[in-house]
Amino acid sequence: MAETAAKADAPIDPIALRRAFGTFVTGVTVITTRDEDGTPRGMTANSFTSVSLDPPLLLVCIAKSASSYQAFTGAGCFAVNILHEGQVGVSATFASKSPDKFQSVTHDHIHTGAPVLTDSLTWFDCTTYNTVDAGDHAVLIGEVRAFGTSPTAPLGFCRGRYASVKDPLPSGWLASHGMIIGYLIEAGDGLLLRSDGKGGWVLPSARRRKADSQLVVEGGEALSLMPEETFLYSVFDVADSDPGYLVYRARLAGEGAGVNLPADLRFFAIDDLPYEAISTHELRSMLRRYLRERQAGRFGIYMDSDDGGRVAMIDGEARAWIQASQDQGQ
Structure with missing residues (x-):
């Protein structure tokens, strides 16, 4: 049995809980949107998951303390860009407070107007389907309007560090070309x-x-x-x-x-x-x-x-x- 951090009736230690959450291996995404004056906004996030195929839904979690929180919850659209193994630098840039995050990446608008990082492993261009208040975060549920993907290997993350993901391309797998x-x-x-x-x-x-x-x-x-x-x-x-x-x-x-x-x-x-x-x-x-x-x-x-x-x-x-x-x- 795994070691427990505290007894059932003891207060939860947030630092220990964060470390426990961090043992779940995830990919790394950059989520993007635009604020009221059209300025592109973006941040690194790994709290991302698929939700539904019909309708096509996904979700990301946005900290209420994030500087771009208001932009994401008010824009009505956003994009999720899953990073590939060669984009550690992109992840670091969008995790920083740099005012020029988009200067170092190639981006475009595809369907909703949210910035899409065109060199990413996979991207999803979404309209906001629902926003759910959840403690110190908001759960942003998006309906996928367009997406694209590539055959490169994903960038992994675990225990607060980037992780290499062995990802041999399955036979017959092709990049998506939805229209x-x-x-x-x-x-x-x-x-x-x-x-x-x-x-x-x-x-x-x-x-x-x-x-x-x-x-x-x-x-x-x-x-x-x-x-x-x-x-x-x-x-x-x-x-x-x-x-x-x-x-x-x-x-x-x-x-x-x-x-x-x-x-x-x-x-x-x-x-x-x-x-x-x-x-x-x-x-x-x-x-x-x-x-x-x-x-x-x-x-x-x-x-x-x-x-x-x-x-x-x-x-x-x-x-x-x-x-x-x-x-x-x-």
Whole structure:
């Protein structure tokens, strides 16, 4: 039986308890967010765990004494960046009180706007699902909106020290390449955009594309689309990051009559899209191409590539696959 630090009825010694907690081998993460003025904030943490696959949830614990506590609990989004074995220095930097933590790392925004460390072992970009008060910490539960991973070995931590983790890559294991599925949804002369919560606008997104007339966008809102007018439009990466975007163009059934949209969804006039509030140049470029092709009445499909991409134009009217197959067989 393991040695006990105190009798059952004696007060818990916090130092001894911390040492006991520290015998559990963990990975090391850097958790990141942005404060009210958009300044990136981050700290090293190893109190991280997965929670649920459906919905996709994880949690981290934030000390109330942390200087970035208010930023994390008030931002509405955060990222968890799991470090690999070569990032001891990154861990030390984000555990310090340095005012320039982000100067030494490559970071980007992927989905929510929280800084993602692009060189990390694995990252999860999350919106805040719930915050639970827990003693001298807050439990921050996040819903995963995007993630990426790599085949490098993780950085371990145990008994207050970094630990080497033997991590042979299992046969057949590949890095994750999940895609953000976005939609260009028209109704009348308007295009539907979603607020990113920080004054900007993004495409409405869904967890998966289903070949029917109902689309459940992120946030749980079900929209009725015209399936015969839903087509793949663009496939591209954002700043060489995983995931990329898989974008469909679609039209709202009934031209949106009688649809009650949540506060974060809004139709913009096609000729008055808020390009200055679209955060990435890839999305801005795609929207400008969409406007040009819409005016010409002839759409293409864009595929990303190292030399700027390829566009294949679509000619002819859409037909059901069964009918097209029968015509080709004649």
